[in-house]
Structures are given as structure tokens and as C-alpha cells.
Amino acid sequence: MSDIVPAWAEPFFGRGPGPAPSLNLPTPLVSEWAFGDRTGRGVRVGVIDSGIESGHPLVGDVQQAIAVEDSEEDEDAVEFVEGPHEDLYGHGTACAGIIRGLAPLVELVSVRVLGPDLKGSAFSFAHGLDWCIEHGVNVVNLSLSTANEDYAEAFYELIDQASYRNVMIVSAMNNERKRSIPSEFSGVFSVACCEGAEPDRFFSNPQAPAEWGAIGVNLEVAWCGGATIVATGNSFAAAVIAGHLARIVGAHPGITPWQAKTVLAALAVNATGAAPATTPGGRPARRRR
């Protein structure tokens, strides 16, 4: 063995780094294999948003709730307050309802970054993402983004950290043609919406940065106070992809983000040689106009 080992090369010397990530992908790759029992059992899904209304008929119970709030002692820091909280706007509940509808046995983790304190949202949002990466969340739904380039580097580092730890970050593209950080980054599952009512009909887009397309137009979604409203936006499409990823992670624990992208792409409606789903998807989203 050489007496010179350049930095980062250690895993490749001696007996090597261990088995490569493997999925033993079946051919053709079918949804029964990819989604397993379609429940997302045991998968921790973080919803970084305005909170989740626990007990909402379309959501059910929220297993963990963390509020990212201003620190009273240090204006450049935040505090993580654990315990039940309400959804201040309704948006987080909407995303959570979509995820639960697709993967009913996930552990829902509400990471509220839009609290009553009014610190810059991107600041709290970055801390919320960091918390998810550090606390064993498997799939993170980010239906938020920032156009503020001052945060680009922080999010770049966070997305890399998530990727290294097999945390799937699903990030909605901005609803307008503006900078959309971190959804433009290649390390996330970036999502925009398409029409339709079937959540299992999603697209894989070969043209970046909106990598995935899922239903998000005129969807009836959960909202505050046990209510539902009809809403449109990339946010809701992101939640659909997060739900699918929760199913995949539930069926294949330890799957890496790039493997999950391969699986998801094989199930897309526009995949070459895609095998049609032979069993119904989750609860179809109701579409109204």
C-alpha cells in the first residue's frame, strides 16, 4: 500500500469503502416495487412551513412540532421551541394533507418557520432545514423559497449536507419567474405544477431547473380550522412529490437521493417505456373549478 494517501482518498485504499449503494432495480421498474405498501410507514417527513393543524380530517395527527423562533438573547440566532403549535396561515396544513393522503403512515414533523415573530423568513427557513437534517428527517417538503441571493451560499451548503445524509429535499419552484433558492439547485427535487387530479401522474422534466411536474392546479386542499379551500401553486405539487418519496423511502430504507431520482423518473408518465400503474394511487386529489 502506498505511503501517500491524498485527502478524501482513504475510503478507496485497503479494503475499499464497503458495498456500493444498490437497489437491485427490477426490469421493468413498476410502482408496486417502488412504492411498496404505499404507506410511507416509519418515514419521517418534515414540512417546513407555517405549521400544521394537528387533527385536521385530511391530516390526522402530527407526530412532532418544532417552531423556529427569534432568540431573545441574540438577534443573530434562533430558538427551537418543541410542542404543539397551530398553523398560522393554512399553507403548511395544505401540504401536510397532500403528503398524508399519499403516505398515510408517515411521521409528520411540523417545522414552523413562519412564527408570530417577524424575523426574515429566509433566515428561519434555513435554520428549519438545518434542524431537519440534524434530527433524522428523511423527506423534507419545502414549499417555500427565497429570491434573496444573500442566502444562496447557506442553502447551497445545507442542500449538500442533506444529500450526503440521504435526506430528500423537495423544493417548490417559485410561482413566478424569479430566483428560487434552493429549488433551482440540482441537489433538490425541484417541482412545478401540472394540471390533472391524479397524483400518480407526474412528469420527469429533462429540462432544468423544474425537474418534476405534479398536480397543483385547482386542488382542494386542507386549510386552517378543519376547512378545505381550492388552491393553485407549485407548493402543492411539491407536496405530491414528497408524498411519493415517502412511499419510496418507506419501501426502500436507506435509498439515496440519486437512486430515488432514478426510481421516480422511471415511474413518470413521460418515462420511456414506463410501466403503467396497475394499482390505484393514493386518495385522488379532488379538482374543482
Next chain:
Amino acid sequence: MSSRADLLRRLAAVADDLGAIESPLQARRQLQVLCRAARLALDSASVSVARLDGDTLVYEAADGEGDEAIVDTRLPISRGIAGYVARTCQALIIEHVAGDPRFARDIAERVGYVPDSLLATPIVDERGDVMGVLSVLDRGQHTGDTLAIASAFADQASFLLPHIDLTVRLAPVLFAALADAIEQSDHDLAGALRRQATRLPDDTLELAAVLAALRSLNPAARASAVRLLSEFADFATTVRRRR
């Protein structure tokens, strides 16, 4: 600073140079025209523009249903759909707004008009920070991409909102600076200016509008207006002293 008259002349000159007295009004008028153009382009019931002032949305201009009622309304951004848009810089399109009981209650109480649909899009500055929200109520039939059209109007509003914001911040600073400058020579006037700096009344802009209108009169009419206003000011001061 030799005399009060000299100071006031200099104040008038500075205000004139900065356009600080008139510009917010012009900006508000332009915003109102913008709202009307957006409302027509989207065939909608109403369009409004709100400015983000700290943790509050201040509705600066509107056109259509409930426009008079919504202007000058202040709503905290900690609640509501427009608040969410301001907090997240993310446009939101809701089709059956009445399904959100909080929204329906808030708007009905303030404006007396509950729309069926709402499109709210952020108004952002060049850095990407939110400076306000443009809301479209009950858009109708029109050609083109609704969100792109609303977004274009929001971009245009982003050039107007800073004028209002600047003036709202400038006035107290100007008054405070003047108070400091004349502290030695005129203690009473300095005190009055300082009080003004700390609590500008809500009708400052309206008062500025009246003064701007009077200034555009012909010299004779202007002289009459000044005489009339002076007499009223003297009368009001006398009444206040008697109390």
C-alpha cells in the same frame, strides 16, 4: 438660523427640492392608476397594492370593489393570505376564499366584499426582499397568463412603493434634524418640531395634498388662501390656549 421665518423658508426650499411633500401623493396616484390598469387587464373585481411597513401591510391604493374601504387599512402579516405571501415571497392563488373562515371574516369586516377568488403576488425589490403585496380579487375572462400579468404589475409597483416608504421615513428625520438645528435659537419651535417628529399624525399626507393644491393656484388666489389659513391657524391656537 436668524429667525423663524428664515427657517421656514429654508424648510420649504428643502422640501421643494426633495419633492418630499408631493411625491408620496404622486406615487399613490400612480399606484391607483396601476391598480385600475391591472383590474382592466385581468377583468377582475378589484386590485389593490399594500406596502410592507415592518410587520404590517398598509393598503396604499386600490381600484374596484371595496377600494375606498381598503385604502389605508393596516393588516398584520402574521395572519391571512396576503400576510403569507409577504412572509414567504410566494404568490398564492385561492379559488374559494370563503373556505378560509379567517379570510372571509377579516375582509368582510373591513371592506364589505368577500371575493370568490384571490390571487396575491409579492412585490419585491432588486435584492429579492418583499416590499408589498398586489392582490387581485375575482379575476375574470382575459387573454394571457394571469400570474405573469399580475407579476408584471407588481414589478411596476416596486418602483413606486419606495417613494412612499422614503417619505414616511424622511419626514420624522427632517423634523428632528430641524429641531436640533434651532435648539439654541428658538426653544419653542424646536420642541414643536420634535413632537412632530415622534408622532406624525395620520393626516400628514392629506394636509400635504391640500398645500400642494393651494400652491398651484394663481398668485392672487394663493395669497387669499394663505390669509385664510393663517386666520384659521390663529383662531385654532387661541381656542386651544383658552382650554
